[in-house]
Amino acid sequence: MPNSAFPYRLYLVISEADCRNSNYLQVAEQAIKGGVDIIQLREKNLSTEQYTAKAIRLKEITDKYNIPLIINDSLETAMNVNAFGIHVGNNDKRPTEIRNAWKDCQSLGYSIEFIEQLQNKETQTADCLGISPVFNTATKKDTIREWGLEGITAIRSLTSKPLIAIGNMNLSNAEAVIKSGADCLAVVSAICSAPNPEKTAYELKNTILKSLQIQ
Template sequence: MIKKTSFPYQLYLVISEKDCLGKDFLKVAEQSILGGVDIIQLREKNTSTEDFLRKAIALKEITDKYNIPLIINDHFEIAEKIGSFGIHVGNNDKAPSILRNELFFKDKMIGYSIEYLSQLESVNTEISDYLGISPIFSTDTKKDTVTEWGLEGLSKIRSLTDKPLVAIGNINFSNAAAIIKAGADALAIVSAICSAENPEKAAYEIKNEIVK
């Protein structure tokens, strides 16, 4: 197995207002931080740029308060406007190789979603700071993916790259430890925290399960 490079964020919250099921998503974000979330990505689909920007500004106030990195999904112009910690992009978004050549993203964190093994050989993978392995298990929160990797697929990727791996897709307390054991550096959680009755407790329990 290839030695993993350092990635200091173990519990990675991917949040949207919709996934919070009517709860105030800003309160959910703050509660999750108190529960142990290390890094947060704002991922809003099917919303206007203005609405995304408004949410990003409000969320950044909270992440700044707790010194938690804020990643913006896809929207490079919003990432730049709010001065985010970084950006996460997929295959249909602006490529990491292009972003890295732009002044704002020169020293920012760039995450890149992996849906095919062939992507591991690309310049975009080389340039990215971490790889999002998407999805580990199929999920209703992200339906535009190609490969359901499973634990074996994750282990295969781990054997082929030293890049930090952030696993996402139907991850919860019951499978968290197994996913880390299979080679993930971090778990990206959506519903198990956003939809939880007590987001702080949910985050705490998952974090406690993966740092043993």
């Protein structure tokens, strides 16, 4: 069964660029109505001031629906807006540093690129692990490897921490990813670029829930 300490099944990773011709705030709200449980704001090329301003606007929506807001990479932005948590990768501030600096962090996510990382202190400090990418995707180009379904299964066998699968997640592979051991699907383009984000989120969420019942 999925980890009850991490009750989120459909995780939206959003940026203004990924939403293309749609307003990212409207996409976020529609996705929440469709079933998204948690949202991460990921903006790579903004100043802290710009990032914070954008996060404040998004947090007004997530707070309205009681949805946790995660900030990607920027500890300062996460603390500025009193976010629910933060998600970092290997080239960002280390989880041990974040834990020391931000005592109120409720969710510290960390992306795994090598199986050996499961043994290190940074991974052990994190609350949940991002398996990135499961499948290669244009939205994230700075990756080391593609994990595939076998990678999820391998990591699942070595840790009890919640696993967030990201990388070209969509309706065609959602069931297989959950059955391979992921607790949660992190979706970018499938929702952000969808003509109807609410409908897509609804379909994804129901696929995930049905897959969990099968296990």
